[in-house]
Amino acid sequence: MLQPLKGFRDFYPEDMAFQRWFYNLIKEISESFGYQEYEGPMVEPLDLYAAKSGEELVKKQAFTWKDVSDRTLALRPEITPTLARMITQKEGSLTFPVKWFTYGRRFRYEQPQKGRGREFFQWDIDVLGSDSPESDAEIIAIAGTFYQKLGLTPAEVKIKINDRKFLQDKLTEIGIAQEKITPLFRIIDKKSKVDEKAFREMVNTETGNADITDKVIDILNDKESYKTSDWLTKMFNILEAMNLRDYVEFDPAIVRGLDYYTRTVFESWDVKGDFRAIWGGGRYDNLTEDIGSNQKIPGVGFALGDMVISELLKTNGKFPTLKTNTSSVLVTIFSPELQNDALKLSLKLRLGGINTELYSDPTSKLDKQLKYADKKGIPWVVIIGPDEKEKGIVVLKNMKTNSQETLTPEEAVAKIKTA
Amino acid sequence: MLQPLKGFRDFYPEDMAFQRWFYNLIKEISESFGYQEYEGPMVEPLDLYAAKSGEELVKKQAFTWKDVSDRTLALRPEITPTLARMITQKEGSLTFPVKWFTYGRRFRYEQPQKGRGREFFQWDIDVLGSDSPESDAEIIAIAGTFYQKLGLTPAEVKIKINDRKFLQDKLTEIGIAQEKITPLFRIIDKKSKVDEKAFREMVNTETGNADITDKVIDILNDKESYKTSDWLTKMFNILEAMNLRDYVEFDPAIVRGLDYYTRTVFESWDVKGDFRAIWGGGRYDNLTEDIGSNQKIPGVGFALGDMVISELLKTNGKFPTLKTNTSSVLVTIFSPELQNDALKLSLKLRLGGINTELYSDPTSKLDKQLKYADKKGIPWVVIIGPDEKEKGIVVLKNMKTNSQETLTPEEAVAKIKTA
Numbered sequence: 001m002l003q004p005l006k007g008f009r010d011f012y013p014e015d016m017a018f019q020r021w022f023y024n025l026i027k028e029i030s031e032s033f034g035y036q037e038y039e040g041p042m043v044e045p046l047d048l049y050a051a052k053s054g055e056e057l058v059k060k061q062a063f064t065w066k067d068v069s070d071r072t073l074a075l076r077p078e079i080t081p082t083l084a085r086m087i088t089q090k091e092g093s094l095t096f097p098v099k100w101f102t103y104g105r106r107f108r109y110e111q112p113q114k115g116r117g118r119e120f121f122q123w124d125i126d127v128l129g130s131d132s133p134e135s136d137a138e139i140i141a142i143a144g145t146f147y148q149k150l151g152l153t154p155a156e157v158k159i160k161i162n163d164r165k166f167l168q169d170k171l172t173e174i175g176i177a178q179e180k181i182t183p184l185f186r187i188i189d190k191k192s193k194v195d196e197k198a199f200r201e202m203v204n205t206e207t208g209n210a211d212i213t214d215k216v217i218d219i220l221n222d223k224e225s226y227k228t229s230d231w232l233t234k235m236f237n238i239l240e241a242m243n244l245r246d247y248v249e250f251d252p253a254i255v256r257g258l259d260y261y262t263r264t265v266f267e268s269w270d271v272k273g274d275f276r277a278i279w280g281g282g283r284y285d286n287l288t289e290d291i292g293s294n295q296k297i298p299g300v301g302f303a304l305g306d307m308v309i310s311e312l313l314k315t316n317g318k319f320p321t322l323k324t325n326t327s328s329v330l331v332t333i334f335s336p337e338l339q340n341d342a343l344k345l346s347l348k349l350r351l352g353g354i355n356t357e358l359y360s361d362p363t364s365k366l367d368k369q370l371k372y373a374d375k376k377g378i379p380w381v382v383i384i385g386p387d388e389k390e391k392g393i394v395v396l397k398n399m400k401t402n403s404q405e406t407l408t409p410e411e412a413v414a415k416i417k418t419a
Numbered sequence: 420m421l422q423p424l425k426g427f428r429d430f431y432p433e434d435m436a437f438q439r440w441f442y443n444l445i446k447e448i449s450e451s452f453g454y455q456e457y458e459g460p461m462v463e464p465l466d467l468y469a470a471k472s473g474e475e476l477v478k479k480q481a482f483t484w485k486d487v488s489d490r491t492l493a494l495r496p497e498i499t500p501t502l503a504r505m506i507t508q509k510e511g512s513l514t515f516p517v518k519w520f521t522y523g524r525r526f527r528y529e530q531p532q533k534g535r536g537r538e539f540f541q542w543d544i545d546v547l548g549s550d551s552p553e554s555d556a557e558i559i560a561i562a563g564t565f566y567q568k569l570g571l572t573p574a575e576v577k578i579k580i581n582d583r584k585f586l587q588d589k590l591t592e593i594g595i596a597q598e599k600i601t602p603l604f605r606i607i608d609k610k611s612k613v614d615e616k617a618f619r620e621m622v623n624t625e626t627g628n629a630d631i632t633d634k635v636i637d638i639l640n641d642k643e644s645y646k647t648s649d650w651l652t653k654m655f656n657i658l659e660a661m662n663l664r665d666y667v668e669f670d671p672a673i674v675r676g677l678d679y680y681t682r683t684v685f686e687s688w689d690v691k692g693d694f695r696a697i698w699g700g701g702r703y704d705n706l707t708e709d710i711g712s713n714q715k716i717p718g719v720g721f722a723l724g725d726m727v728i729s730e731l732l733k734t735n736g737k738f739p740t741l742k743t744n745t746s747s748v749l750v751t752i753f754s755p756e757l758q759n760d761a762l763k764l765s766l767k768l769r770l771g772g773i774n775t776e777l778y779s780d781p782t783s784k785l786d787k788q789l790k791y792a793d794k795k796g797i798p799w800v801v802i803i804g805p806d807e808k809e810k811g812i813v814v815l816k817n818m819k820t821n822s823q824e825t826l827t828p829e830e831a832v833a834k835i836k837t838a
Contacts, residue, residue, distance in 0.1 A: 042524060
């Protein structure tokens, strides 16, 4: 009972400091592009995902249970279907395109490993109500800006981009039948997980024709073909104009596992190859209809998890230095008779905008109190003894230099604030 | 499928603005008292709560299901047992007293009503490793400070304080047997929900003696008896020294429903009586042992939900005015040929620290783009036409006054920033 469940995490203040730093960065970037924050429930009916989230996610990875009315509920494995539901619900009163972001928990029953847990946080950012390649490029540009802010370079991370529709057209051109496209996409999605020979065999099983298999492989290896696509060309031009061209590359073998993607798809990889796809996203133009709306609202977005980014920052020596303790000063209690004076002083310091901890036990020796401040990493300590009380002053001690001086409370506030 | 589940909420940007404002306030107050932020998993084994969270919470209100190994898991109905677990787990490396706070979701299967949902947010703040009345007073002082910051006065909200041990001693004095104490506490906890006569009958059924029942009622009505308790006297003196005495009052009939409280208990009420207890807390000195640790670490804290506070602010006319849109400027696209210039300008504005939205469709008429900015409440719009491009300037339009001027991009940044 004394450990968290497998794949779940406790966040001690040092872990929480990373979470807060990460969230603040995400919020800053999202808002700098004009995106607004939203959130949804942590629990949804499983049906919401069953529509189009893909078999693996729904049947194998969802935490589910039945409610009293025998309806199957799920801990949300992703938030895009919730977003589609929310947009549909208020479709009449929203100004499109809607540009929204969120950061919250998702749940997947997977084998925990480096960068992956059963409960994790995810940044989702989406545009809804726009079907322009400009929106797709902007979403990818936001991810590129995120990498820039983290100090992760194009030599360390890449974003691979494709267009499912473009790939589908190419496959149709070489004679792949309509009903073979989805199964073939499922195989292509596994390309990076198997070797060349195994992949060829998987494709061949589906096409049943070695010539066509050759042509499929050729299509998947042609890194220049995007130049014949207006859509993709526009996207790459915009990313070039935004000084992000080095982060992105065309990869016709990127299709993504979620069934709801209709056009642009993209995923990011670390160049060293320590991780599998770091995060991904794409365009989903039918999702609102898929979940039962009679309005078709096009959308595009990405989802990016906290655990893999944290590992990636560590691997590349770019994990931030974070402050766990936010207290500036400890007010000690010299003796029980001087407790009220310590109390009043702590009030004064807080009113001055200083994070102030008051020692909890008025019967403790001063030495013990100083040791506590030291252990907690609190930079200043204030002492009011009988002499100080009489003179209306305080002793301010700098815990780093061990030096101390006597000041009025107002002077102490100023000193701590400017330190 | 197009609605959230009953008792669960969607957070549109306007709802999220409240959440962010509320969280920032909580964080500011908690940190001003020297408390550090933590979080835990959203799912725990049900056993963790079964120890001492009280029958109602565990058997009736918990969302539970069985995992693959037939273990019953629960969506956390509260976080105190998780906190006790976390503290126990790292007991050797923590500096006591630990002062921690958190803000996150809790889940209870209850009938949704005003101020109560099945999924809600809660602020928990606790001291662990201190058994002084000073810590109890500090926790209550934090709640009082919260009320002050919200502008809620002692004429609108009160915090009722009691000491379970003190009450138990009083009941023992009049001859109540040890084994009758817990059942009697359960009855006392219901006092405010029934009328005087019904309550008397409930007590009498338990005591089986009208004389003793009279004495119990007398004890529960004596608002001055705390003066004979050193513990409670100390607490009230501290709250007086902190200018919070008007917010607090002694009430011997407060016992709280959670079984793990051992001593101080408190709950807050609105004076008008629109709500039941707004929030509550208390001292739990045996919880780490109850969940299976061999270390006894005393604790005290409160838990306060977002929904009831939101309603309380509305009822008292103190709900904050919040900004839903955080964008400062919309960069329009005059024509597809000038798209890259608009792109470059939006980059420049963002680098200048301005939240900048770029219009999504380069083929839209300028009129439509201006209308979009107006509808979204974006205060500024920038336009680069062919003339402006040639001269290296931009048109900056103030959407409120409808006035516009031509400026260099640097001047536009300065103007928007100082507005």
